[in-house]
Amino acid sequence: MTTGDGERSPAWAEAAGGLAHRVLGPVAEAVRFVPLEEAGRGRAERRGYEYEAGRGALTIAATDGVSASVALHHYLRERCGLSVGWDTLLPLRPGSLPDAPPSRGSARVREGYYLNFCTFSYTMPYWDWPDWEREIDWMALHGITMPLAVTGHEAALRTAYSRLGLEDKAIREFLGGPGYLPFQFMGCLDGFAGPLPSSWINAHADLGKRILDRERALGMAPVLPAFTGHVPQEVAAGAGRAGHRDWQGFGTWVLDPSDPLYERIGAEIARAQIELFGTDHRYAADPFIEMIPVEADPAFPGRVAAATLDGLRAADPDAVWVMQAWPFSYQGEFWTEERVTAFLGAIPDDRMLVADLWAEHDPQWTRFDGFSGKPWLWCALLNFGGRTDPVADLRAVPPAVDAALAAPNPPTGLGLSMEATRNNPVFFELVADQLWNRVPDVEAWLDAFVVQRYGEGGWTAGLQAAWRGLLDTVYDARGLRIFPEQFNGVITAPPSYEWITVRPDLNGLERLRADTARALWYRPDALAAAWERLIGVAERHRDLLDGPLGHDLTEVGIAYMARVADRLHLDTVEHAVRSGGASAPRADRFLRVFGDLDRMLACRDEYTFRHWEAKALSWASGPAEREVLLDNARRVITAWGPAASPLLDDYAGRHWAGLVGGYYRDRWRLWAEGLDRAVAAPGPEHEARLREALVERAELFLRDGPAPSPDDLGGLAAESRRLFTAYAGGGGSPFARPS
Template sequence: MTHTDNVSDSARHPHWAAAVLGLAERILGPAHPPIALHEYPAPERSFEYRADAGTLTVRATDAVAAAVGLHTYLRQVCAVTVDWDARLPLPVPAFPDTPPAHRTAEVDQVYYLNFCTTGYTSPYWGWDEWERETDWMALHGVTTPLTAVGHEAVLRDAYTRLGLSDDQARAFIGGPGYLPWHHMGNLDHFAGPLPASWADTHLELGRRILERQRSLGMTPVLPGFTGHVPPALAPAGPGGRTRTRTWQGLVTHVLDPADPLYADVGARITRSQRELLGTDHLYAIDPFIEMVPVDADPSFPAAIAAATLEGLTRADPEAVWTMQSWPFSYQRSFWSDERVTAFLDAIPDERLLLLDLFAEREPQWTRFDSFGDKTWIWCALLNFGGRTDPMADLQGTLDRVNAAKAARNRPAGIGLAMEATRNNPAFFDLVIDQAWTRTERVERDWLPGFVERRYGRGHDPSLLEAWRGLLATVHAVPDTFRHPADQHGVLGQRPHYRDLADPGELRARVAARVWYAWPDLLRAWERLVGAAENTPGLADGPLGRDLADVAMAVLLRVADHRYLELVEGVAREGTVPQEELADFLAVFDHLDALLATRPEYTYRNWEDQAASWAAGEEDRRVLLDNARRILTVWTVPGDGQLDDYASRMWAGLVGDYYRSRWQLWARELGSAASDPAGVAARLDRALLEREEEFLARGVPDPPQESGDVVARSRALLDRYGRTERP
């Protein structure tokens, strides 16, 4: 439904109006109250909204600002929000009157996504998921999304034009579940080949996503060439044109930047991309992600920069290189201040957009004086692999955002560069809100509004008290933890017997994971469960996820302590205390049953979504292998490279895969102290067999009845929530 005032056609019909009204219809339903959209001339990204006589009027400088204006009205006036857990359409039968409210963006750009996100969250999404995600982006002010869907078809086109066969190109690209790491140059010929049907369908999907993003005023970032090429195109070895490098045990081939083929391939890929997907002149290229340059000469990175820019600008004279700062912190032993400065100085300021990827924990802007005069974006990362243990440092993160805004060379934007979405909504909502507002204190200035929007106006007051408890506990990770998600505990880890040699060190690690007052977390859990019981139906929305998250936070620490008690008992007595072992394994069963009540925490859905893209049995084999592999062994069983990196607490993984491994561990626990080498070798063989079995078969079908999240939460609270320690 639309409304127009008696104004000029240009004011009445901004060129972006149809796209924003389509967004409004998707989130409010086709019978939503009237909305009028007008241009708002201003030097900076801004909006103004007012509502009178049942009509909402939004004036905005652009489509993204209009979407944020609409969402701000819904959040501030109607107390509803479109977050990852929202049920749509939102319940807004009428627009309450409100006087004009104006807002100007704190920063011009909002960056969104990480290459890894399309491996850990969205590799198997279709249009329905991407349409909703793109709407979420617009409503939260995203201007600059990384959009990699369809790039595999670009690579196939480019490499076949360069002389490879279709089979060679698809073999080089590898499995669909691992495309992000191929695009970053970390691997090739892995877990594939890429199904031909996948490249075709995802080219069309990518076009559709980009069309929607562009219609909503976004400027997508598309992948570019990293120097990583098929060996068939440029062989390695003596007299060859490439050199090899290794990432997590996987070997890839990179061209020498002095070779003319470097710029030729870069230009060809950029041309194919423009022909197939268009361009907005932003190209994500990370030639050194977790791999130091193959030549230690300090001038070598500058040569990479020159060859990269030559290939880009030959095909697109307006090209801007978008690059992550991650290597500068991840491999700081190589990336000295001098090396980083020399590399960045080799790239003209107007040709670079730099992403300070892990700025909430390891900011690089403070190290390099706000990157001189380079354009940069402050980004939050938080989770690695999409680990589901809910923890963050909300106030510390906010303080770091505010410090960046006061920098000499202020960030051009704020970004979310998480390795996976759909977890820890409070953290990501807080960060992205700072693009359009300035918050000083989380508890005072932001948390009450977050709770009201999440649960609705007039919610049970105990919900705010519960979140205050979470803010003081799991959302107050101390600075001593470099990666908060690394503290995810033993439940999802590959078992071993090494802790028997030093139970004291294990005790210190386990104690460090409870840096807060344990009873405070239990009281927060009690309040959430009580509110769910007092308000029937509330747990059908976001509260249901929150119940699962807090139960997860509690039970993972319980598992840590029960594991510690087992290890200490065996080290002390030489025998396995059977009652303690049963209590330890029971945690897996209880957590699995609770997670099974939530579809977003059910492993089977991941596999089913992957298999839905199969055009035949061979496609299905590749897709299921990729889905299973990346969440468990990541590379190959037994190599020890990235085992359980994602460590997802999902029903099926917890109760079947993780539990079965710990059962194997327990089988010879009593003998581990007397024959550590022999028992460890037998455990490794048994785990290897279990991992191979999982890759071949996945997990059994879950029971048809998954139960009720509130009832299961109450049962777990009664069982685990009455102790003064985990």
């Protein structure tokens, strides 16, 4: 090993040592961290590590704290057969540290990017320090060097707008509810589901500082939010020129980039943020995101770009703008090559970093020739809103990454840009692995993933077989567009009679059949076989259920039962059409799925709505805060916006206990009660009545929350076996016979 000066301890060693103790327990005392200096390889350009273990001690030499953490994780995986995932029980407490010959690793790219503005609303709005400490450890172990960090940004906005003369009450009303702050920061909405409690702002400013201190101590360079042109209406009214725009029914005001106030406010916000949180000179701003610019002139986006950067540089001369390429994908018809070129051309190459947000499915780097020479990040998104059932095209990921890295203008980093975490861990682990290692064989990688995820034992062969089954079913979504508007199962979808009221003929029914078939691109019996293997291991090794196996067993149960619900819904509709009514027995069987699935979900805390709601309420310091927090936690997962607006209804729908067996089942019961009438006398009035009833149901949920879970639950293995027997085994499968 080539290390630095003798016993000199690097600045990041204390933070890395703390991480090691949290991961390993007391045995971490035998882990030593030293600096790594390598001739011919600049530390700023290439991250690397070396490790060696002998006589019960492990020495890790690294260029930085993140590389040291990656080295620790690679040692655990390669020598101990153990990995650290989101749901791994920690500390691992290995009995000793096995010997290992000198091993070394080099990062394939300079940066590992992490998170999405939406993640801070769909996963972590109510996290406290223990949640964040665990997450930062995960980030370091997986090579994340550049995390998005928006916790506490509301404090910077309050400071900046106070200096501009706004009263505190007006600022908090502009900021809106705590569960929606990331959308406020992106400029999508303001003043919704609030006002923001003062206690929240103060507490989250402290939490944000603590998060940033730890990330920086490990050698990360966090990305902070920046001004997007979005201002309070009072400011817009006094500006020389401002535009009004709409996002999903929410109206906001934006300054014209030619107005001097644009640069002034941008600089004021950046200064306030630097005072509160410091800076690593990287700032995330998306002035358009999912909104067409207020002027059609192709040169207008370039003027916005210049004004945005000018504001940042007035506060921080070394500022680099990190921008998501999502608008170019989401509104591709508007973002022509001319407009994108004008926009990117307004920023010097060394002042912008572009995140190609959905590169695993809709890469923009190929469309815009590597973003005209700008440094960029290849990112994997996959999850929109917090989807809870497993789905991905695993085999397509390594070739996509390899192709990007072989391009004339390759990415400077790889990123995980999911809208919510804690789902599909195999997909995100696969992407993160490629920060440091090429993956030429997904099957071989998956076998190793299984061993490391659960630890090696008598269960290994059974679990590897189960995961091969998953790789050939839910994780073989080749070429599919995994997007909420096109990939919803019926459980979390708003009930509708549209197929018969809009198209009262067989074409409507054919479309419904096509939608159902599109979500089942694999043989359901193959998924059932994988599910049964997981259940068998859980029954024989119940001690594994508290860790990753419990999460995975729940996910696979959701995957199978979601398709069962789709099939029984179609069965109910087809029977109603054939018979002209009398759908009740079929509808009852369809509705039974919701209660049965809910029981299984209730066995795992993170799959319960009560867990989400309790985390939100942990921040309430009084009745007013409690009311706002309850509303936000319930609303964003269901109605999202006003209950009467269908625009984002169920966008963040989750397969969670309390929702599946309560909220969603109640809505489908309303649908079932009117189905025969809608079939017998098709007309738009049925859809209108159903929509009215659904709005009332949403308002009831927002007021009262979910019903309590059953008190006669078995364990997760028992409830999973019960579900399997009822719907996949013993002739219970709805896929085994025609409807």
